[in-house]
Amino acid sequence: MSLALITRALLLLGxxxxxxxxxxxxxxxxxxxxxxxxxxPVVRDGRGRPYDAASLxxxxxxxxxxxxxxFVYSALTVPPARDFSDExxxxxxxxxxxxxxxxxxxxxxGCGWLNGxxxxxxxxxxxxxxxxxxxxxxxxxxxxxx
Amino acid sequence: xARGSATALAVRSVVLVKGVGASLALTFxxxxxxxxxxxxxxxxxxVPVLLGPIPCxxxxxxxxxxxPMPLARIMGRRRFYAFFVPGPHxxxxxxxxxxISADRLLAWTPCLDDLQLSNVSAHxxxxxxxxxxxxxxxxxxxxxxxxxxxxxxxxxx
Numbered sequence: 634m635s636l637a638l639i640t641r642a643l644l645l646l647g648x649x650x651x652x653x654x655x656x657x658x659x660x661x662x663x664x665x666x667x668x669x670x671x672x673x674p675v676v677r678d679g680r681g682r683p684y685d686a687a688s689l690x691x692x693x694x695x696x697x698x699x700x701x702x703x704f705v706y707s708a709l710t711v712p713p714a715r716d717f718s719d720e721x722x723x724x725x726x727x728x729x730x731x732x733x734x735x736x737x738x739x740x741x742x743g744c745g746w747l748n749g750x751x752x753x754x755x756x757x758x759x760x761x762x763x764x765x766x767x768x769x770x771x772x773x774x775x776x777x778x779x
Numbered sequence: 780x781a782r783g784s785a786t787a788l789a790v791r792s793v794v795l796v797k798g799v800g801a802s803l804a805l806t807f808x809x810x811x812x813x814x815x816x817x818x819x820x821x822x823x824x825x826v827p828v829l830l831g832p833i834p835c836x837x838x839x840x841x842x843x844x845x846x847p848m849p850l851a852r853i854m855g856r857r858r859f860y861a862f863f864v865p866g867p868h869x870x871x872x873x874x875x876x877x878x879i880s881a882d883r884l885l886a887w888t889p890c891l892d893d894l895q896l897s898n899v900s901a902h903x904x905x906x907x908x909x910x911x912x913x914x915x916x917x918x919x920x921x922x923x924x925x926x927x928x929x930x931x932x933x934x935x936x
Contacts (some may be wrong), residue, residue, distance in 0.1 A: 654904060681932055703904075737820040740917040
């Protein structure tokens with residue numbers, strides 16, 4: 634076997650031995666939200682009447698971010714669920730809104746450097762993470778006095 | 780002694796060349812992978828797609844009766860690959876599921892019903908084989924259940 638071939642084989646074995654995986658998985662909840670949250674631009678009132686952009690006025694912008702760590706190659710996330718209720722309730726109340734529409738759940742960048750850190754992410758104790766961001770329009774019904 | 784030195788120098792040179800290329804691949808992959816993102820939204824649907832217990836403005840938390848339609852699993856996903864090819868070359872691939880969105884999957888929902896999301900989960904993970912392969916994956920998924928809305932009306936045209 635030539636030296637070059639042996640070198641390549643050793644490098645390959647070393648690379649495979651140092652392979653790793655890191656990340657996290659989290660459940661996204663809003664179980665204590667006091668306002669309706671709609672991913673579409675439409676929300677109803679108590680009588681079932683739909684309201685959309687023509688009958689809603691935007692009074693604020695919802696933006697909540699939480700990053701959750703994970704271990705053991707993303708199998709263990711601490712905590713396993715993230716509740717965004719408190720932040721949502723506070724922001725909607727501060728804006729004087731009645732609902733959130735156009736809600737978007739985003740897994741953003743920012744954890745790539747941690748999840749993909751070479752060699753160290755082969756260790757099960759090396760942390761990964763998942764950054765979650767909730768955004769949307771805080772709205773209230775047009776021509777409805779607070 | 781001279782031959783051993785020459786061999787050692789040759790080995791170091793080979794490692795250096797590959798190391799430079801692999802370092803660039805490593806830096807580039809981590810940088811690009813860290814910029815990958817995906818999202819779950821329903822911007823084009825004309826019915827409420829609800830997250831949480833409150834079904835409407837001024838309402839209290841309640842569980843609505845599901846409509847007799849199948850449960851749908853919706854997802855937004857972005858997967859990024861980078862692999863180092865001896866040469867040195869860098870291969871990059873981006874695998875994003877186009878067309879599989881909540882808007883297209885749930886466009887059939889009647890305007891008298893709402894959609895209730897549950898089991899919303901977000902994932903981010905990366906597999907790394909140093910100097911060879913990098914796979915970065917992010918996705919958001921949820922269950923969407925069509926629910927009946929008592930006294931509902933459709934938007935005016």
